[in-house]
Structures are given as C-alpha cells and as structure tokens.
Amino acid sequence: MSATAVRLAGITKRFGAVTANDGIDLAVRAGTVHGVLGENGAGKSTLMKILFGMIRPDEGTIEIDGKRVELRSSADALAQGIGMVQQHFSLVGPFTVVENLILGRDSRALWRRWLAPLPLSAARERARELSERFGFGLDADARCQDLSVGARQKVEIVKALWAGATILVLDEPTAALSPPEAEELYALLERLRADGTTVILISHKLPEILRLCDRVTVLRDGKVVGTREIDRADMDAISRAGVEADLVHLMIGRERPTVPERHPRELAPVLSVRGLTDGGRIGPVDLEVAGGEIVAVVGVEGNGQSALVDLLTGVVRAKAGSIVLDGAELAGRSTLARLRAGLAHIPEDRHAQAVAEEMSLIDNASIGFTTGAPFAPTRLWLSKAKRRRLAEAIIRDRSVRTPGPDAPMRSLSGGNQQKLVVGRELARAPRLMIAAQPTRGLDIASTTAVHEALMKLRAAGAGVLLLSLDLTEVFAISDRIVVIRQGVLVGEVATDRADPERLGAWMSGAAGGEEAA
Amino acid sequence: SSSGTPTATESADEFVWTMVTDQAGLGDKGFNDLAKLGIDQSAEELGGKAQVLQSSDQSQYVTNLQQAISTGSTVTTAVGFLLADAIVEVAQANPDELFTIIDSEALDEAGTPLPNVAGVLFKEQEAAFLAGIVAGLTTESDTIGFVGGMEIPAVQRFYSGFAAGIESVNPDATVTAAYVGSFADSAKAKELALGFYDQGADIVMDVAGGGGIGVFDAAKQLGDGHWVVSTDTCKVDLAPDNFLTSAVKDVAGAVLRENTAAAEGTFEGGTVTLGLADGGVGLCQENIDSLSSDILTVVDTATTAISDGTLVPPATPEELAEFTAPAL
C-alpha cells in the first residue's frame, strides 16, 4: 500500500538480567496509526525510547523512510522528524509552556544561542497558533508545574509536533486525560493522519486502539507475539468484540478476566460528609457513601478532586463541615486518627504521594502501619521481620512482580508499584477506601485485579469513593456517580441510569447539567 | 632542679633539633618562622640536623611530640601556648627527654615547673612600649590604630605596652584596637587597616599574624605618611617606605639558647621570662638609623628605666587602665 516510515529490525535491549526487548521487528506504514499493545513491563516504552534515541539498543537496526539511521540521542531522532510524548512527563516544571516548547529547538549559530535573547515572542505566536489549531486553549506563559495533568499532556503533544514531526510516538497519552479531553486528542490524531503524519500509539485502552489504529502490534515479555490489521471502516459491535478478545489473548495469553457481578445490597451509611469546605476552592460539599457502595466522583482534571481528597484524608484541614465515618466525627482529627478509624487512600499521584522510591518494598508496604502494635508495640521497637511478612503477603496477594521484598521500590515497574500500594491500602481493613485513579497506567490484568479488590471490599460492607477519569472504569464498577465541577458536587446519578455522553457534557459544564438526580 | 638534671648525651652530629608547631604552622613571618630559624641555627652552630613537625590539629600535638622523641630528638621545641597541656603530658611520661615551650610554661599538678621543660615567656609589652614611643612621637594626626588577629594574651601584651608607650610621650594621641577575628585573613586585615587610615590614623600596628601582610598592603597602597608598626620580626622588606618599627621577639635566640644549653649539658627546666634587659625583646634594629635622634633618645631613656625596673609597662588592659605615664 504505502511506504514504510519506520522499520525496526532485531531490536534487543537488556537491563541487567531483564531483557526488555528481545529481537523485535516492527514496521510502520507511513500515514497510518500503529498501535502497540502489551502488559505492564512488556517492553513498549523501551522500544519507543530506542526509536527516540533515548536508549541505545544492544542489537538491531532502525530504518526511517527506508534509510538506515543511527540514533545516538533524542536530538538525532528529532532531526529525523520523530516526535515523542513520553509516558512520564518530560516537561521542565518551573519553565513556562513556551520555554518548554522551544527547549532544545534553537538551531541558530552557537554564538547566537549564547548571546542573543530567546526568540520568545515568535514562539509564543506559533504556540498560540498550534494550540488554536488543535483546540487546546493553552496559556503560553503559564508555568508547567501549575498546569493540570491534562493541560500538561496537551503541552507534551504540542511539543512533539513543534518541529513538524512526521513520525509521532505517543506513550499512553490518554492515561491522564478526562473523556472530553481524550476525544479532542482522538480528533487531533485523525487530522494528523489525514495530513500524512505517521503515528505510533501505545495504550492499555482497547476501545481507543480499535477506534484509531490501522494496525496493532502486541508485545509480550519483550517479544512481538502478533500483529493485526484493523479494518476500522467495517467494525460492528460483534466484530469489535472478536478483535478485542483476540488482542487480549495475544497480550496475556488467556481470556480477559471478568469483574464479578454487582449485587444490590442493603445499605447503611459509612461516610457522611456535610458542608465540608476549605474556605476557598472547594465546597461546601455534602456526600454520603454507604457500606457496600462504590461512589464515583467524576470531573475534568482541575475541578477540585484532589482538594476534596486532601480534606477527607486530613492532609489539609477543613475550614468548616463535618466528616462522619461509622458514626465517629473525624473533621477535627489528624490523618493518623482517620486511618485508625478506617480510612484508606490510594493516592492519584503514586510517585509524589504514595511511595518512597528509594526505600525498600518492606518499608513501602509498612507506610502507615508503624505506629502501634503489631509492628511497633513500643516506641523503641519496630519489627522488621513482621513487616517483611506483611510485604511478602501483599506481594503474593497482589501478584507484585519483584525480585524480593528487600528490593528498592524504584526497581519496580509503575504497574507493580501501584499493585503494592493497592495491597497496602487494602491491608488497612478500611471502612472507607478513597481510590483516586487506582488503575492509571495499569494493564488489563492488573486493572481487573484492582477492580476485583474494590468489589471485594464492597462485598465486605465497606464504602468506596472512586475518583476516576476513566469512564469505562466508572461504569464497570461504581454504583453511583457524582459530578464535581469547580469545587462543588453539581449532581449525581445511579450508574445504571447514566449515559456517558451526557456525563461528559455535564462534567465540562456544557448543556444538560443540573437536572439529573 | 634537684635530682639529676637531664642532659643531652649524643655527640654533635647525632643531635636532632625538633620543632613542633600548632595548627597555624610555618609561614607566619612571625614566631613560628623565628623558631624555625632558631633550630636551623642550632643545627648550624651545634651540629646535627633540624626538623619541623607541623600539627594540623589539636589532637596531633601529643602524637607529634611523641614522634619527635621517637626520631631521637635532642630537644623538642613546642611553639605556641596551645601546646602547653600536650607538652606537660609528654614530658611527664618521658622524664629523660628535653623540651622547650615558647610562650607558655609547663607546670605539674602542684604548679611547679617540670624539670625537663624550659618554658620561655616574653615580655612583649616592653618592646611594644618602645614601639609606642616611636609611634607617639611620629604621629602627626594623633590617631593610631591597632589591628589584632584575635584577642589572646600575647596580643593584649602588645596592645597594652604599645598604648602605654604612646601615652607616655603623646598624651593627646588616641589608639584604638580592632580585631580581624582570625590570624589568617589578610583581606579583612587590610580592610581594617584601610579603615583606620581612612579615619585619620597615620600609624597602624599589626598584630594580625599571617594576616599582617594585609596591613602592610594597605599602607603601601596609600603611600607615604602611612606607617606600619609590626611585631615579632622586622618585616622592613614588606613595605620599606611605610615600615616604621617593629616590636620584635627573639624567639630564635631563645630556642638557640636552650638548645645550646642542652648540647653543653647545662639544660635547666623551669620558666624563663625574657624582656628588654636580657635582649629577649626589643625594637627592630634593621632600620633603627632611620629614626630621628630625638626619638632614639627617648627610647634609650625608656629602655634604661624598663631594664632597671623603675618602669613596668602594663601587660593587660587592666594594668593599662591603672598605668600612669612616666615623664620621659
């Protein structure tokens, strides 16, 4: 059909004992969207970093537009017209949007780069142009660290396209986007394809893969296990289900695990929040969660979900309002007291809030368990042996892939880190679990495992407050959905009566909002 | 002392003249370098070899003194009062070894001097008094500065004698002391001296240790009419046009004297205090001819009075406060 834009041949990369890529061959046709699928740790990001010059392969060759190239650094890749959006943000936080966009792109003579002022106004103009063309609405002079995750994602995309990339690599670009934002991205990718740009898309979300990709390659344990053409034009519900099942089978070697059915239950309130406010950005919030109920809070990033969680966990002190958990008032109490009263929390930002990367798995598993028996019966004794057992139990229960409990947390892949965090929070025997983006970046099997765990909690009579951007997830496991906008809950709906389209509009404050109940 | 004064038993070419410094060490153009001169002269005149062990910190004093002994040192000279405790410890443990300590005495628990240690103290105030006379008679602005490194007793003796000398010949002149806070910061010493000159002083006394080159540099920079009075050694060459005089301490002579005594078997422990009368301190002789005969006359008068004990220059600020200037 069309020419081959990218050809990877025999790519092998080892990290110590781990072989992340094992003789991978991959050909991407020009002007198409090529999906790359695989479980956590399958080697997707490694392969793309090799294509972007950030990692040197141990073996293998790369061809761009039919020409063999040596990519020694991302500068080389950029020069070849490759742009990449990393799985983890690669923006410089304290820099403004426009500074991030022109970073490393100045091609003037060396002395000019040392002496002449940055061409900021021209760049600002171009940034505005691009942002407008994609409907992003970016503020070129905002500091990236102040932006919401979604906005940062958009900056990453603009940055990748800045130099007019003809090959665009996107590593899980929608993991942090709300559904309306993801829609915008899909539209953008369609447009880019139409313009002739070649796109490589990594994702764990099958629906978006099926919707966008012309062809999909599945990796498992560093090897290509299959490539499938996708006929997007001719895809009905049945053939879609067939392709999905096929891909899942390729990815994990078995059928898609299923989430247990939800059964209606007798409900007694576990959490009751009244008039909660931080005196500014958020509230007053009224919210009930019953035992045996999963309540999803949905909203576009930046509407106060994080702030609400901070108030509930006690990391930020409320100005007014009450938080009653199992009949006990928690509003004035410390975070520790709240944990003791039965609160557990899977934070949305794993790196920043949940784990200490340099500490061992044992230490990370025991965060929040170190005051009081059984691990710390006195202030002079914190049992290591018992903490090791706890870590081992969590590792086994949640199938965390690790060399052992003494390994540092940083040696785990993101998905496995998340599993450990989930296991740790479940170990608190919570009455109320606050789960914020609990499956962000997780592969299908791990996602299912987390969902199972939350369902099990529900079955045991605990309440779950789910904060998620992933509507598929919300529809899969929640009983009730509340919508948050600009710091207040603007309405709620039972999940089985909710409609994704309307929910999206509601979240973004467009038409049709308030009347649902 | 009473029972068996220790003596050196080696022959001349086996002599080892050792010097142990405190952490300041060589290169101060002051008393450490003078002590070095003393042991070099000892090797030259008495035979044997000279060696220097520099300490880099307080905890090394004892080990350095012990090292000196184990290398066969004939007399080990500890330079600086900070070594007093260490020398007592080592000398008591090695009663057959000979030691000298400069600027301190070595006393046992009962307060009696150890028999195998010669403690050499200097009456810096006597030399400083003479320097004060020179300064008091030279100043035209009647404003005189004093740049000290840190306020330790030796520096106080210099200051008290200097101020008393000035007062004795020029009651109208004021002398003010200021300190750098270190004996090694020549940049700050220079700024302090510049400050004095800026405030109208035409003479500044330098007791800033290694930082003293800063005081000289200040005077050199400002040129004629800005004088420096220095300490320990002559230092004419640092600024020939600005050097007025120096209150010198004959550390080299004292070291040589104790070493000679050891070589000749007449070494005696105990404390000696050297002043003008024994030539242990005095004015710099290198440029003495450049001073006017009027000044030299007064200096001679004072020297006589101090030597025969009729004039006792103050050694501390308290003594200075009570000091009544004699007519000279």
Add this chain to the structure above:
Amino acid sequence: MSARVSSRRTRIDEELLRESLEINRRGHNGWRAEVLARAAAAGGTAAGRILSFVLTVLAAVIVSLPLVYLSGGDGALALDALIAGSWGSPIAAAETLVQTVPLLISGLAVALAFHAGLFNIGVEGQLVVGALSAGIVGATLPLPGPILIVVCVAAGAAGGALWALIPALLKAYRGVHEVVTTIMMNYIAFNLSTFLVSPSGPFVSSSQPSATEKIPIEARLPILVPGTRLHAGLILAIVLVIAVAWYLYRTPGGFSLRLTGANPRAARGAGISVPQTILRAMLLSGALAGLAGAVQVLGLFGRYFDAFSPGYGFDAIAVALLGALSPVGIAAAALFFGTLDSSAVYLQAQAGVSREMVGVVSGLVVGFVAAQPAILRLLRRLRARKARTRPNPSPDDLDRVLATVVPVPLADPDDAISHGLAETEATR
C-alpha cells in the same frame, strides 16, 4: 474481613496478618536458614567491599607518589609510614581509633539529618558548642566525678541540639533552607566560643589562654588501654552506631524520619507530622554533633580549647556520604579517614611528607573512592561485553575476582544524596 482497633494498635486486616504469619511458619527452611543465607550474602558483600577498597587506596597512593617526591618526601618510606603509622603498632592503632571517634560520631550526625532529607552543614558549629558546653560544665560544676561525666556528656548533647534548634525551627515551620541557616550558625558559634574563652571572656582559664579550666581527672572519659590515649569515647561511638542504626531501622520514629526524607508527601499522607519530624531529626543530629565535641573535650583534651576542631564537622559530611549514610558504613568510612589522619604524623616525621602533602594524598584517596562506583561500573560493562562475545563463557581468574568486587562498591551514596537533597516540603 475483620479489624482490631485500639489506640496502641495499628488498624490492620487480621486475615492478612494471619496469612503473613503463616508464610513465616511455612517458611522455606525456617528462620535459621534464612539468617544464614543473609549472613552469607552480607559476608560476600563485605569481602567484595574490602577488596575493592584496598585496591582503590592503592591506586590513589600510587598516583600521589610523584607528588610526594616533588615535595622532598621519600616515596618508599611514605608507603611504609602510611601503614605503620596507622596500624603498625598497638599505640598507632589506638591513635587511629582516637582520630576515628570524632569523625564517626559527627558522621552519624550528618547522616541522621540526611535521612530526614536535611543537609546539616552546621555539624561543625554544633560540635563546637557541644564541646564548649561540656568544657564549661566540667570545669565549673562541683559534682563528684562519675556524675559529672554524665552531666558533661549530657551538656554536650544539649549544647549541640540547642545550636541546631534555630535552623530546625526555621526549616520546619518557615521552610527556610537549612544549608544557609546552619552555615550562619557555624560562624556565630565560632565567634561566640572565641569570645567566651578570650582574655575578657567569662570562662577562660587563668593559666591557659583560649581554653577553659581543666576538668577534674575523675570526670574525664577513662582511658581504655593504658599507655595510649584511647578513651571511652570509642565505646560511646560504637554504642551510638548501634543506637543510630537501631533508631533509624528499628523504631517507628526512625521510620517516620526516613520516610519524611524519602517522600514528605507520602509521610504526611500516612499521618506523620513533617515539621515535627524535621525538628526531631535536626535536634538529634545536633545532639550527636554536640556529643562528638564533648567526647574530644572529655576524652582527649580535658578542657575546651578554642579552635580544637580541624573541621571534624565538615569532614563528617564526606564520612557520612562515603559510608552511604548507613551507620556501619560510616564507621568504616570514619576508620578510613582516621587512618589517614593518624598516619599524617608518621608520614611527616618518618618520610618527610609535609602535612600539606598529606592533605593532597587524602584528597586523592577520597577522589578515587568517589570515582570507585564508576570504575566498577566500567569493569562490569567490560566484563559483560567479554562474556557476550565469548560463545561459551567460562569464568577465568579475572572474572572470579571481578565477580566478588564488581557488584559491591564501597559506597554508592548517589541515591541517598539525591533524595536527601530533595526539597523537603514543610507545608502544613
């Protein structure tokens, strides 16, 4: 699913707890085998460390030989003096330990703060104030000997902690960077201590300038080996190594401290008060620094001397990092620096190496040790390449040596420092 809750008990899933205990019971070959396995691993690591360490020092010494000749020293004698002067005789060994003690204790002080994410450059000032406090108390309080020792040691710790208090408060409650405040506190400590024992100062000895009066012999730390200067400070230092290790790794407080250093937000989410933890870490670090100073006064000098410290508190930073912030590693690193310090005296006297040149040699050794992880990485890579190009890898002698050496650099504190230096947020 059940949960037991009481105020002294962590809330935990009892089922999971039971299950985890079962893992224990069913455990492979029981705890004995596990302990043995872990000891064997640790032993292998230690052997590798020692070997690679010796090689590193040798390399540094060889590089510095030309310099030694340049400065008029005798290279052959120098090598000999380096060993003989530090470990060649019981007295030399005792002296090496004497030099080790202050570095070890102040290294622990630096490390404790580092574990909480704090860069305490103020250990030097805290050490001076600790020494000063011990010296003043020892010279002025008319207490019987043994009691006075305890009071002096306590005064040293308290003095050091006091000196850390202002930076601690400013850091914990106002977020002021501890590097600048502790540097300021250092200068204030130096000036204050100079003043207190200056001729017009209140605590100066009548017979010894720039020092306090002597502390009665009975109130000094006892000498451990007669005929040497090795004092009970060594025992205190060893106890402190164990205590700090215990505190950091075996107490809830130490866990909070490490977690706060590694990720303050995670700590806060787990109910730990970050400001309080910072305060505690800084005060403990200051107290350790103060102890280091007090030990020099009570064990070695018998009185406070102004400027007694050649910068122990600054060397301690290198000691702590060289020891990879682990108490045992710090003990090893302090012993290493102590060895260099005590051989300095010998090098000067026996080999004519000036004290300045000794400084150069120790700098080169430190540099080589710093570069060691990189050199080892390089060797590892070469070995890996070699192994790959050979169809049938059979470990030859070199490979066997490298196998022990390569995976275990003496210390690779990079990770520790990077998270140690990460800004600890103290927002409430």
Add this chain to the structure above:
Amino acid sequence: MSILSMSLVIAAIHLAVPIILPLLGGLISERSGVMNIALEGMMLVGGLTAVVFSFLTGDPWLGLAAAAVSGLISGAALALLTVTLRANQVVASTAINLVGAGLTAALVPIIWGTDGTTPSVAKIPPFVVPGLSELPVVGQLFRELTLVDYGTFVLVVGVWWVLFRTDTGLRLRACGESAESADSAGIDVVRTRFVAVALSGAFAALGGAYLSIVILDAFQAGMTQGRGYLALAALVFGKWRVWPGVAACVVFGLADALALRSQIVAPDIPHDLLLAMPYILALVALATFVGKGTAPAAVGKEFARA
C-alpha cells in the same frame, strides 16, 4: 568620626567581590544540576595560580587569565568525577577541596622556598576613571576600584543574561531541573553539565585571584578563609537566582565592612560579638522576610542514559 564613608563602600566591594565570583560559579554549576561545594578549593587554586603567573611574567593580567584557566582545569576535574564518572557530588567536592588546599600550600615552599606566604608580586592596579574620579565624595570610588571590580559587574550581568535570557541558559537550567526532560528534548546533558561545572571552576578561581592579586599582592595558604562556603550560603540565600544572590553577597560584604569598622568607632562593644553580627542579621532576615527557596530539582542527582 563617622563610619559611613566612601571608603566603607569600597571596603564592602572588596569584601563582596570575592564572594560574588564564586557565587556565580556555584550558580552556574547548581543550575545545571551539579552541587559544587568545592568552590573553596578552586578559589585557592586560582589564588595561587594568579600569583605564580604574575610572578613569572610580571603582568598581573596574565596572572588573572592563568587563574581562570586553572579554574577551568579544577572545574573540569570535578566535572570528570561527578558528571562523567557520576561520582557522588559532595564526596568529589571534598576531594577537590582537600587537594586544592593541600597542593596550594605545598607548592609555595616548593616554588619559593618559603612557607605559608609567597613574595609580593605585581598586582592589578586601580583604574582611574577619567572625569568621574574628579567628582567630590564618589570620586574616591572611581580612583580606587580596579577593572576587575567593573569586570565582575559585567560578569554578573553576563551570567544573568546567559542563564535567564538565552537559549544556552534555558538548556543549562533544564538540565538542572530535570535531566530526563532535557535529554528527551535533545539536549546533551552530560556535555552541558561538564561545561557548566568547568566554568564554575573558572569563576571560583577568579574569586581566589581577586584576593591574591587585586586586594593583596601575594598568596597565603588558606587565604580564602571559608569564602567559598559563604558563597554557597549566598546562593541558597538568593534562592539560586543571580541578583538576589549577588545582593546577599553585597550584604555580607557590607556587614563585614561594618563589623570591622564599627570596632574603630565603638571600641567598647565586644568585638567577637560585632564580628558575629553579619551572621546573626542574616539569620534574622531569613527568619523574617526571606523565607523558603527551592533548589533546582535535579541538583545532586546523577544522570546517565541507558
């Protein structure tokens, strides 16, 4: 007598410049992500080199140039250890400090045969600014300052401009904030940091040379007296920014000058306490209005590509 005079201003400048120059060095290095606490050792190397070359050539300007080169070399040594070999930055700095202090002290007797202090050499002369030096009061300033003082000001402006207004600065700061981000933007992190650390050595060395051949005319072992560490404090005090950092140095210089001179006019106040005043005031300032600052996020972290 008043202590407020032009010569106080000059003293403050003389005391501030040898902190400002290493501050600029530290700023460049830390902004690129490498913690440099070896400023002190690099200053000493620069101070001695300046004197050696002024002694050999009789031209203090050649001394100054040689000092800068010596700083590049000691900076490159630190860069080799920390950037290329990825050694721990504090331990490597300690090594440079030890070698710098030891070598400079050891070389003086090897070169001149005297311990501690070198002989006097030609120093940088004051630069009399035509016209301005005739002015009353401020004229003194324009008679006594040297071209190095003016040059320092130019360097401050230059460092500020390059760091915060040019592409080179943007790249350098990106390496200091997030090496991975910089790398993925196509920046050679290792090379950028290497150059930054080497340059930081040159700045520190100029600071040392300022002490030895601008203020004085000789080198003295250990003459920097902790100014390298003070520069580090000013760096933090100024929150890793150029102008606030320079302001902190100027405040230190002025406070030092005042502490020295107030002894002259107020001899009754215990001088040890006066000498501690600048540091006490700095603490008070930090406690009251300066507040918290954030280091470049990647300082202290090594970077290596897989």
